[in-house]
Amino acid sequence: MDKKFQAVVTPASPRIMTERPPRIDAKNVNIHYGEKHAIKDLSISIPDRAVSAFIGPSGCGKSTFLRSINRMNDTIPACRVQGDIRIDGSDIYDPSLDVVQLRARVGMVFQKPNPFPKSIFENVAYGPRIHGLAEDKAELEDIVVKSLKKAGLFEEVKDRLNHPGTGLSGGQQQRLCIARAIAVSPDVILMDEPCSALDPIATAKIEELIDELRQNFCIVIVTHSMQQAARVSQLTAFFHLGTLVEYGDTDEIFTAPQEKRTQDYITGRFG
Template sequence: MNMMPQTVVTPAHPRIIAERPVKIVARDVNVYYGEKHAIKHLSIDIPDRAVSAFIGPSGCGKSTFLRSINRMNDTIPSCRVTGDITLDGRNVYDRDLDVVQLRANVGMVFQKPNPFPKSIFENVAYGPRIHGLAHNKTDLEEIVVNSLKKASLFEEVKDRLNAPGTGLSGGQQQRLCIARAIAVNPEVILMDEPCSALDPIATARIEELIDELRQNYCIVIVTHSMQQAARVSQLTAFFHLGNLVEFGDTDEVFSTPQEKRTQDYITGRFG
């Protein structure tokens, strides 16, 4: 899925974001949980090879929209999504789309580290094995090692790859989950509060890793921490009551927001 690079201009407001290839495009997206209208007429262009942070009060729709990108909301019977979300021009809600393949292309890292009850090696090998990405044992080992290296974990676990993944520290478990996502060659990595269960040192390691990974991936992160958004992202989207209020260059959103609601949230007047 390749598309020509274009300037990212969000329909949310007229600010032009630095020129980057667009990876994900959403147009007039609405998400409902039964009668509840959780996301309202959202339109946004998310660029490749950058970190886009979603901020806003609890319950404002950040995670709901994040989970719509790789159709995780499909697992909720009462959830209904309208509008268009495209990845490299392909509608992710196309009936002919293979959802399993979509979730390989759009990996997800959750709030709480969730390694499989398997060895460190098998945690990372699981995806490549079921997707047929390795032709033999040597290929599989190479994928596992490279994924652990990309997740900045290999040096810490190289002598115990057969040990349970659940025996690692919280921060190591989260990096293992990132390695597991990377192992199936995703194009996008979604992160839903990936540091909220971690201590400050482990959080710093994850943030460093996010900064490294953005060189090769489109990363979208939901965070309650405005300081984290400011540290790790190039672009920030502010959500409020199911609406995308503002989306633009992180430095500009935090220093000169165009919307009063953004200003009030950043300065602590509400939220």
């Protein structure tokens, strides 16, 4: 476990990370779906170059908050987000902010692999092309190859880059989606249960990949599996009934949680 990640506890708040400047900083966030209060007064500071895992029972708000970090909730008409969410100090809900640019900075990998109905090459090239990140074809090809290599997929597909991405296995499709996300050089990668549709072998490959990617990215992962959270994350946040109960060093959360609700969830008393 990386000992640089330490947390302090204050009586009025969950564990707050203090030893690194946050990449993502949220304060007093409330999210409503119509009359439902899905996230309640959430404050959290998430550091760079680490994996933060969000755990908790189904419906506790972890995916709702994850989606607020790249404003995916904007697509839900009844959803209202209040409070302050910043990435590198910039307010991501500023009305003047370009949401398309935000989603380039904050990549998203979903529960079910969702490659575009295009070739493997075009899946990865799409983002750099629309954001103007490559000056010519050679530079675009370089970005695609590097992204596929970072996603641990290049050696498996290098002879069929023009074949449909939808023809890959489920695990390969998910790594293709990760390559697509990192091709635009994001600051943050969000993953919403990225392994829940995969078999154990594909899951192990994705977990190895997450561990490699954290050397260069801020990664936030929602997972229903506490074992996965323990394996891949340095930090863990426990959500319950729309409230962030506790956030801190993964080893401490799983072995010496500060809150009884966290202890009860981890030991299987509820959830």
